[in-house]
Amino acid sequence: MSVKIAFATSDRRVVNQHFGAAEAFAIYEVDECSAHLVEVAEFIETAMDGHEGKLAAKIELLLDCAAVYCNAAGASAIQQLLAKGIQPMRVDEGSAIEVLLSGLQKNLVSDTPVWLAKHLKKQSDTSRFADDEAWQE
Secondary structure, eight states: OOOOEEOOOOSEEEEOBBBBHHHHHEEEEEESSSSEEEEEEOOOOOOOOSHHHHHHHOOOOOOOEEEEEBOOOOOOHHHHHHHHHOOEEOOTTEEEHHHHHHHHHHHHHHSSHHHHHHHHHHHHHHHHHHHHHOOOO
16 A cells, blocks of 8 residues: 655755745655655745645645645644645654655554554545445446
8 A cells, every 4th residue: 555745845855845835845655665756746936924825725736645744834734734634744854855755664564653544544445435336236
């Protein structure tokens, strides 16, 4: 089973952006054995000005993601992300994406955090339901 994880980054190497003002998100597909970049979404530079309208496009982009790693996120952004089932993850500026991906791969094998276990269960339930719909007697 795989998950999509987003990273707020300007250089695709380290997490170095605040969620609300992120210039780009690198989105990876991660499973127990591999991690590969599936998308990079770039935004025009936005100031952290308290206008929440700019969050909608970013959250919409991340709907398939289990989590988004960033340096910080405002309370409203955190609330909106959680409401959509996306776990905001705060990490220190300059945290290497490669190291974070490696840790996630280990978490998929053992010591799965609660947020990831919930996402995997939801993903499993959704795919099983879709399979049941196609099956008829």
